Amino acid sequence: MSATTPAYAELYDVPQEHKDFVALVRQLAQEQIAPRSAEIDATAEYPWDVRKLLAENDVLALPFAEEFGGMGTGTLMLQMAVEEIAKVDASCALILMVQELGSLPIQLFGSQELKERFLPRCATGEWSPAFALSEPEAGSDPASMRTHAELDEATGEWVINGQKNWITNAGIADFYVVFAKTDREANRITAFVVEKDREGFDPGQLEHKLGIKGSPTGQPSFTDVRVPQENVIGEVGRGLGVALGTLEHTRLGAAAQAVGIAQGAIDYALAYAKERIAFGKPIAQLPSIQDKLAVMQTKTAAARELLYKACALADRKDPQAPKYSSMAKLFASDSAMEVTVEAVQVLGGYGYVKEYPVERYMRDAKITQIYEGTNEIQRLVIARQMLR
Ligand SMILES: Cc1cc2nc3c(=O)[nH]c(=O)nc-3n(C[C@H](O)[C@H](O)[C@H](O)COP(=O)(O)OP(=O)(O)OC[C@H]3O[C@@H](n4cnc5c(N)ncnc54)[C@H](O)[C@@H]3O)c2cc1C
CATH class of the missing domain: 2.40.110.10 (Butyryl-CoA Dehydrogenase, subunit A, domain 2)
Structure with a gap:
């Protein structure tokens, strides 16, 4: 291990109070957002109720520094929250992701006057x-x-x-x-x-x-x-620098969203496989289904480790942070696409219909390969940084 690459435990040891906050976000997501997900997808309406829920519980304050009314808890904490919301609803995760994307240019490059005018009202969730x-x-x-x-x-x-x-x-x-x-x-x-x-x-x-x-x-x-x-x-x-400097950070949100989508699809497919009977026993006992589940979880766990490392490097302003941010986005989004296609396969015909959520996970996963810089562009960016 090089001197510039600290051991991972040092990199992202998460304090208990942050774990407690992630647990709160998970609870909100599972109990209050998940029951709304199918309807949000079917109606394609912006979920103002979910936005209010996230604002009232300080989740929308995560992208902001304390001096502007934010949580001041950093990148890893923010992306863990994105992941928890995306596990149940990728659209709702975007509420938090864009709270960062649309305000980070001001946070990173704006005048003190702009910061004071816009950031506190974004941190409370009043403004989008x-x-x-x-x-x-x-x-x-x-x-x-x-x-x-x-x-x-x-x-x-x-x-x-x-x-x-x-x-x-x-x-x-x-x-x-x-x-x-x-x-x-x-x-x-x-x-x-x-x-x-x-x-x-x-x-x-x-x-x-x-x-x-x-x-x-x-x-x-x-x-x-x-x-x-x-x-x-x-x-x-100097606006192109503002745009690229922002995206360098915010593409971690797309990576976190991808990890959440993948984990949500795995959790559903695993529970389904334990219940679904074929040839007299649960399909979870079939080697080919076990093989799928094992590969799905391995890819998602690897994507999560890369994401957390990239977040920790971003918080330390490590020179390698931009490369890791691109690698995390690339790997997590490609993994989410592969994992969600497999989740549909685990459910068979039931995976293909709207009564079950995995087809939604598969449709939602696709965007993570496209926005915040397509994956083709991420490969260029990573290679360029390797060749420096
Ligand atoms: C749902 C959604 C939400 C979005 N939200 C926002 C937002 O909030 N703000 C915002 O500004 N943008 C947003 N975008 C835009 C998104 O970032 C762009 O779609 C993306 O950057 C790709 O641009 P494009 O669609 O014009 O594709 P193009 O740039 O035309 O690319 C088409 C294809 O060519 C490939 N390609 C292009 N150039 C190269 C190259 N040099 N080497 C290799 N391959 C290349 C691409 O990877 C892609 O596969 C959003 C897009 C979507 C679909």
């Missing part, structure tokens, strides 16, 4: 943020975005025009972190906060998706939307 980077023609390659902002010298305001795509929390967010070109010749991007009530802002239509149906995904547009200088996050022209 959104992170608006992707566009119809610019997903994996955000530098090719078309949304642009120009400075009106007369008023000192920035005027934003353009269209975003695939934006989680569209329509329900109180403010959007919007990335726009501010120098097309030099290809420079700037990050802005746009409040939902700014004139010229339209939250747009929502998508009809394969999974995570309780999480709204939309196409907000900006027509001559004016924001003051104070709404610039970080430096003018």
Whole structure:
């Protein structure tokens, strides 16, 4: 073991008070969110009741520092909570994930004034943020975005025009972190906060998706939307760094969501296999079913270890943290996809119908390979860091 890679026990020894909080999140998830999951998926409605539950129990305060009313308990604690919620409902896990994604640009790069204006009301759960980077023609390659902002010298305001795509929390967010070109010749991007009530802002239509149906995904547009200088996050022209610096952390949320989805599917498939009788005995006694369950649990346990290590490295601001964050996202999401397909197989025909939750787990797992940077992009990022 190299001097820069501490033993794992040192890395993520979880204090008892954090374990107690995770136990509370697990209880809320199992007792109050799980009974709602099938309905949330069927109706594709944003679960305001679950959001309120998470806010009232300080779960939405997890991504924030104590000075802004947050829990101040760090990355590992946050992602353990995401995992517990995703075990029963991946859409509801996104409520917590986007509470981080849409506010982290301000936390990491924003002025003290922006922090004081936005973070405390996010920590209480009163406000929901959104992170608006992707566009119809610019997903994996955000530098090719078309949304642009120009400075009106007369008023000192920035005027934003353009269209975003695939934006989680569209329509329900109180403010959007919007990335726009501010120098097309030099290809420079700037990050802005746009409040939902700014004139010229339209939250747009929502998508009809394969999974995570309780999480709204939309196409907000900006027509001559004016924001003051104070709404610039970080430096003018440094917005791509704001976006990538944020995603470096928040893709751990996608990894935690994937681990939770996988574990939820395993728990259900295992319980089912113990009850389902074929050829006179429970299918759990069949070697081929045992083989599936063993591989499913092994992959998920390995993904969880990688995730927790990546979280611990992020909390220590270790130089290896970005690489581990990408590796955790890549491995956990690919594992979740494989595990949930196998969970459907364990249930046979019952796995393929909506009366049983495993087909939902399989549909929900797919997005973890796509957002927060596709897995193809994660492979590029990991290799690039290895070659440095
Ligand atoms: C449900 C949902 C929620 C989302 N939420 C948000 C959000 O809140 N905010 C936000 O900004 N975005 C969000 N996204 C957007 C998401 O991050 C993008 O979809 C993703 O980055 C991929 O971009 P794209 O869809 O344009 O695909 P493309 O970039 O067009 O990629 C298409 C395919 O080509 C591959 N590819 C592209 N470039 C390369 C390369 N250089 N090397 C190898 N393969 C490559 C990709 O991996 C992919 O397989 C969301 C998407 C979805 C579906």
